[in-house]
Amino acid sequence: MKNLGITLVFLGAFVTLVGVLLYAGVGLSWIGRLPGDIRIVKPGCSIYLPITTCIVLSAFVSAVLFIIRMSR
Numbered sequence: 001m002k003n004l005g006i007t008l009v010f011l012g013a014f015v016t017l018v019g020v021l022l023y024a025g026v027g028l029s030w031i032g033r034l035p036g037d038i039r040i041v042k043p044g045c046s047i048y049l050p051i052t053t054c055i056v057l058s059a060f061v062s063a064v065l066f067i068i069r070m071s072r
Helices: 002-024 051-071
Strands: 038-042 045-049
Touching: none
Parallel strands: none
Antiparallel strands: 038 045
16 A cells, blocks of 8 residues: 555656646647648638647657556
8 A cells, every 4th residue: 555655646746747747838839830730710610630640649658658558
């Protein structure tokens, strides 16, 4: 249980740090503006399909989870 507690503390600190950086607007202006993201804006209707952003974020999360699994 001690290892779980330490893991949760570090995970909480990481999430807090990411939240503070996002709130401050540091370095993530490219999210949602990648080539391949579809944005259709017409009077009275707007559609946004972040296809490329979803692929990039999915690859990043998969890599992080792979590294975590390999370290155990």
